[in-house]
Amino acid sequence: MAAVTSAERAQVRNTGSGAGRSAGPGRKPAAGSLRNRLSAWDRRFSPYLYISPFFLLFALVGLFPLAYTAWVAVHDWDLIMGQGEFTGWENFADVLGQRDFWVALRNTLSIFILSTGPQVVAAIVIAYMLDTNLRAKTFWRMGVLLPYVVTPVAVALIFSNLFSQRFGLVNSVLESIGIGGIGWHSEVLPSHLAIATMVNFRWTGYNALIFLAAMQAIPRDLYEQAEIDGAGRVRQFLSVTVPMLRPTIIFVVITSTIGGLQIFDEPRMYDQYGRGGTDGQWRTLTIYLYELGWTRSDFGLASAVAVLLFLLIVAIGIINFSITRRIADAEAADRRIRRQKGAR
Amino acid sequence: MSTTDHTPGPRPRRHLAAAAAAAAALMLSACGNEADGETSGSEAEAPESLTVTTFNEFGYEELFEEYEELTGIRIEHNKVDTAENARDALRNSLGAGTGASDIEAVEVDWLVEFMQYSDRFEDLSDPEVEGRWLDWKYQDAVDEDGRLIGYGTDVGPQALCYRADLFEEAGLPTDREEVAELLDGDWENYFEVGREFVANSEAAWYSGSDNIWQGMINQVEVPYETEDGEIIADTNPEVKDRYDALVTASVDDGLSAGLSQWSGDWTDAFQRDGFATMLCPGWMLGVIEGNADGVEGWDIADVFPGGGGNWGGSYLTVPSQGENVEAAKELAAWLTAPEQQIKAFEAIGAFPSTVEALESEEVQSATDEFFNDAPVGEILANRAEAVEIQPLKGPNYLLINVAIQDALNRVDVDGVDDAESSWEKFVDDVEAMR
Numbered sequence: 001m002a003a004v005t006s007a008e009r010a011q012v013r014n015t016g017s018g019a020g021r022s023a024g025p026g027r028k029p030a031a032g033s034l035r036n037r038l039s040a041w042d043r044r045f046s047p048y049l050y051i052s053p054f055f056l057l058f059a060l061v062g063l064f065p066l067a068y069t070a071w072v073a074v075h076d077w078d079l080i081m082g083q084g085e086f087t088g089w090e091n092f093a094d095v096l097g098q099r100d101f102w103v104a105l106r107n108t109l110s111i112f113i114l115s116t117g118p119q120v121v122a123a124i125v126i127a128y129m130l131d132t133n134l135r136a137k138t139f140w141r142m143g144v145l146l147p148y149v150v151t152p153v154a155v156a157l158i159f160s161n162l163f164s165q166r167f168g169l170v171n172s173v174l175e176s177i178g179i180g181g182i183g184w185h186s187e188v189l190p191s192h193l194a195i196a197t198m199v200n201f202r203w204t205g206y207n208a209l210i211f212l213a214a215m216q217a218i219p220r221d222l223y224e225q226a227e228i229d230g231a232g233r234v235r236q237f238l239s240v241t242v243p244m245l246r247p248t249i250i251f252v253v254i255t256s257t258i259g260g261l262q263i264f265d266e267p268r269m270y271d272q273y274g275r276g277g278t279d280g281q282w283r284t285l286t287i288y289l290y291e292l293g294w295t296r297s298d299f300g301l302a303s304a305v306a307v308l309l310f311l312l313i314v315a316i317g318i319i320n321f322s323i324t325r326r327i328a329d330a331e332a333a334d335r336r337i338r339r340q341k342g343a344r
Numbered sequence: 345m346s347t348t349d350h351t352p353g354p355r356p357r358r359h360l361a362a363a364a365a366a367a368a369a370l371m372l373s374a375c376g377n378e379a380d381g382e383t384s385g386s387e388a389e390a391p392e393s394l395t396v397t398t399f400n401e402f403g404y405e406e407l408f409e410e411y412e413e414l415t416g417i418r419i420e421h422n423k424v425d426t427a428e429n430a431r432d433a434l435r436n437s438l439g440a441g442t443g444a445s446d447i448e449a450v451e452v453d454w455l456v457e458f459m460q461y462s463d464r465f466e467d468l469s470d471p472e473v474e475g476r477w478l479d480w481k482y483q484d485a486v487d488e489d490g491r492l493i494g495y496g497t498d499v500g501p502q503a504l505c506y507r508a509d510l511f512e513e514a515g516l517p518t519d520r521e522e523v524a525e526l527l528d529g530d531w532e533n534y535f536e537v538g539r540e541f542v543a544n545s546e547a548a549w550y551s552g553s554d555n556i557w558q559g560m561i562n563q564v565e566v567p568y569e570t571e572d573g574e575i576i577a578d579t580n581p582e583v584k585d586r587y588d589a590l591v592t593a594s595v596d597d598g599l600s601a602g603l604s605q606w607s608g609d610w611t612d613a614f615q616r617d618g619f620a621t622m623l624c625p626g627w628m629l630g631v632i633e634g635n636a637d638g639v640e641g642w643d644i645a646d647v648f649p650g651g652g653g654n655w656g657g658s659y660l661t662v663p664s665q666g667e668n669v670e671a672a673k674e675l676a677a678w679l680t681a682p683e684q685q686i687k688a689f690e691a692i693g694a695f696p697s698t699v700e701a702l703e704s705e706e707v708q709s710a711t712d713e714f715f716n717d718a719p720v721g722e723i724l725a726n727r728a729e730a731v732e733i734q735p736l737k738g739p740n741y742l743l744i745n746v747a748i749q750d751a752l753n754r755v756d757v758d759g760v761d762d763a764e765s766s767w768e769k770f771v772d773d774v775e776a777m778r
Contacts, residue, residue, distance in 0.1 A: 080464075098776065
């Protein structure tokens with residue numbers, strides 16, 4: 001999705017400068033020596049040649065596995081014994097008929113929402129604070145990135161210990177202020193919150209740095225103007241910073257959508273078994289997929305889940321894409337209006 | 345060492361880093377390509393090094409050093425945190441046809457599962473090692489064509505470990521002979537003494553249902569699958585009766601501390617007087633010693649509810665995909681020889697499966713300081729003799745056992761279901777395996 005958005009943006013930019021280009025190289029005399037023809041081909045085909053390595057590699061390591069997964073999904077397929085009979089949609093029907101699948105879908109969406117939402121908000125706020133005049137800037141900036149450097153497995157081990165139901169630190173603290181022990185490992189929502197906390201711990205700083213980079217590109221005179229107009233810090237943040245960050249917000253939302261729907265390490269390491277709880281309280285789609293494929297050896301079912309997960313991500317991606325386009329269109333319109341004003 | 349439980353890994357905190365590393369390796373393997381199996385040996389005759397994958401504790405660290413001194417072959421030890429993770433990784437390697445270590449440890453509960461693919465393992469039968477093991481230990485690893493796919497490492501005859509200090513506070517006898525007499529009988533007797541205990545104590549009788557379940561189910565001759573491969577787990581009255589009795593004792597009578605085995609809370613509870621008894625196969629001694637470090641009062645009694653029982657025990661296999669199968673066979677034979685089994689027993693309590701080691705003076709006269717100088721060698725040898733039943737374990741044994749332990753934990757640990765609704769979910773799980 002990220003690639004599509006940047007392409008989309010590029011397209012918007014191109015149409016902006018399109019008038020200039022048509023007057024250029026396209027208008028050569030048709031009659032040509034070999035040299036002319038070669039250079040015409042060069043101009044026409046070279047760009048594709050230059051970008052082809054990416055697409056060739058993508059076809060090999062992206063498209064092929066994708067297609068092969070779909071192929072496996074319509075067969076009986078054992079992890080060790082390999083391909084079995086063609087079964088058509090049976091695997092899909094099987095998976096969709098399992099309560100486990102729907103529980104996993106619920107968990108995935110719930111953890112995704114609980115992690116992505118707060119993460120983006122917190123990252124923007126942290127970035128805004130880092131953007132002010134701090135002493136020892138690099139220190140603070142590296143500081144927020146530190147959790148990102150820790151491996152997710154280590155994070156999960158530490159957090160699952162903190163969230164231990166009986167003797168964990170979190171519950172001890174809560175009990176001391178009079179809140180009864182929360183079932184971090186037995187109840188659905190608390191376990192999702194705990195896992196979302198791990199995800200947020202790890203990714204908020206990373207996203208904050210992306211936002212920080214975008215913030216520094218915001219022209220300072222906008223803030224000066226806002227200040228002259230009497231806007232306070234909060235008003236400046238809401239009316240200048242956030243709107244100017246829109247494309248970056250969309251980028252971060254899309255990348256964390258893809259990551260969030262595929263969350264695996266954190267729930268896998270959340271307890272000693274790694275199966276997502278005795279009742280599937282925090283079993284996500286990827287955990288379910290792993291269990292079907294590697295524990296039960298049924299690659300057919302696992303691939304069916306993979307295909308369904310892919311479709312889910314595409315569906316959510318399309319929603320994101322349409323939002324992106326609308327905002328991009330709105331911006332292009334803005335720019336046009338601004339340019340017209342400038343011409344006048 | 346090994347447990348029958350899908351996740352026998354004790355997770356003492358000091359091993360967190362190791363567990364993390366192992367888990368990280370597993371994560372990688374989850375992506376489809378097992379990256380960690382480096383069969384790096386160059387020539388078939390004398391490889392520079394061999395890779396060995398074990399899980400939990402096998403007590404092999406010093407033996408590996410000894411072997412290098414003897415032969416010059418360096419051994420790369422890949423220690424997976426839990427048996428279940430080791431199983432998944434091995435399945436993956438067999439499926440991919442690459443990535444397995446030269447020697448892979450296999451636990452008795454999933455040995456049957458791998459017997460389905462016995463042609464992917466080397467035949468280890470060798471006149472030189474014949475008669476080395478207890479007969480049933482040997483026979484379990486022989487496939488239909490008479491090929492031996494694994495050399496036995498340890499067995500898990502179960503005794504009963506208990507906290508003498510907590511017993512004393514509750515007015516129960518503390519001497520290990522008296523305790524053995526007190527608990528001699530069936531499970532109902534064990535639960536009955538437990539009811540008396542919890543009435544007079546702050547602590548629970550046992551850690552959780554899943555621990556006790558391992559003892560109960562390993563006394564059923566045909567628990568989950570018949571010889572013909574039919575799954576009977578959800579219809580077998582012997583399973584349901586035990587499930588009902590255990591849930592009643594754990595939840596209604598409050599005998600259970602409600603802790604799921606190997607969880608962080610379970611590990612912590614050893615330091616907090618959480619519970620008074622624990623089922624004790626030989627390898628569990630090391631687990632208790634590690635988790636209860638500094639706690640005084642643990643003892644071990646020569647008794648087991650419902651007669652004898654075996655929990656866990658492992659095999660060393662040599663996957664055929666390895667490049668150094670001959671050297672690997674030699675190493676596996678050496679590691680499972682009586683002398684080495686005795687050393688592993690001394691290191692971590694892994695109870696030997698070879699006849700010679702079992703009868704040896706070192707094992708028979710072994711005592712354990714942590715368990716109040718109990719004669720653990722003698723007790724476990726007695727317990728091994730008391731084992732009458734070797735349950736019939738089919739290819740789905742592990743998965744079904746995991747499902748029923750989840751069912752128990754839903755009621756006992758999480759409290760999200762009552763006995764009946766949890767059983768129904770178990771029936772659904774079993775249905776999905778058919």
